[in-house]
Amino acid sequence: MSSGSRYCCTKCTIKVPSKDLLSCTCCKTFVHNNCETNDDILEILRSVKGLKWFCQRCVDLSQDVSSLAKSMDASKNKFVAQLNEINDSNRKIKLDVDSIKMVVDHNQSKLDELDRFDTVLREEIKMSKNEIKETFSSIVSKEVKLNVEHLTGDVSEKNVIKIMRLGRKCETVVRPILIKLDCVLLRDSIMKNVYKFKSLKEFSHVGLNYDLTKDQRQEYKSFVDKAKVMEREENNQNFCSE
Structure with a gap:
């Protein structure tokens, strides 16, 4: 800015020459030298190239930003720690699930083996029953044939x-x-x-x-019918007495 220019101070709202103004590097606002600092600081800022000045508001804001950044870093570290704990828990759960799956597979294998054994055993029992039945029928048939041969002999x-x-x-x-x-x-x-x-x-x-x-057939039939009636009456009497 030219030395003859006059700008309004953001603090005292008085227009002052540019030579008595400080310009904030961050927010670009103008502040009267007497409102912000002293003449020695102003001379140092003007004599040293590359030296930057920040108004108090920007300094306070930078401190707040720094504090916020530290808080965010702390929150991030806490979140990362919790995430690591969750990952560790997930790994443990996966190991437990794998162990359970191995036990289930092992038990299923045993059940399949028992089912196969049960099927084989049932087939053997069925075959044995058929063999016993055939053997018994054969024995009875032979015995009856012997009796028949004895009778007809x-x-x-x-x-x-x-x-x-x-x-x-x-x-x-x-x-x-x-x-x-x-x-x-x-x-x-x-x-x-x-x-x-x-x-x-x-x-x-x-x-x-x-x-x-x-x-004779008629008489035989009447005897049979009479016997059936007597048997039926006897059964009815036994049922009523019970």
Whole structure:
């Protein structure tokens, strides 16, 4: 600024010559020398090149900024410390999760092994049951066949008096066969063991019965019906008494 210029002081609001003014390097405001400092300072500022002057407001502001910067640095350091703690906790949690996953995988492997063993065991038990069932059926079949052979072994051709088909011949109907034996005891022995014949597959479709007349069949049917009624009444009485 020229020495003849006059500017208004921001403190005393008086216009003073430029030679008596100080200019703040930061905010560019003008302050009267008498309002801010003394003549010695003004002479030093003018004689030394590169020396800068700051008004009190800018000095106070810079101190506030410095304090704020320190506070921000402290907050930043605290935040970084907390973040490091969180990262450490996350690493520990990840290690725990990995350990748990290993245990779960190990247990799952054991469960899979047990499932395979259970499946194999069930198959073996099923096979054993089938084998036992087949063996039992075979034993029963052999025993029944022995009984049948024992029963029929006493029957020879000479004991059979007559064999004939009953009823009219028809292609779609299987007619019964009448077998007449010469011995009543032999007949009764065979009829007593009819259930043994029925237990064999090859004789399951064959039925044996006494040869009765029409009147005898009617009488037999009435006896059977009467027996069923008596049995039903007896069951009802037992139920009521309970």
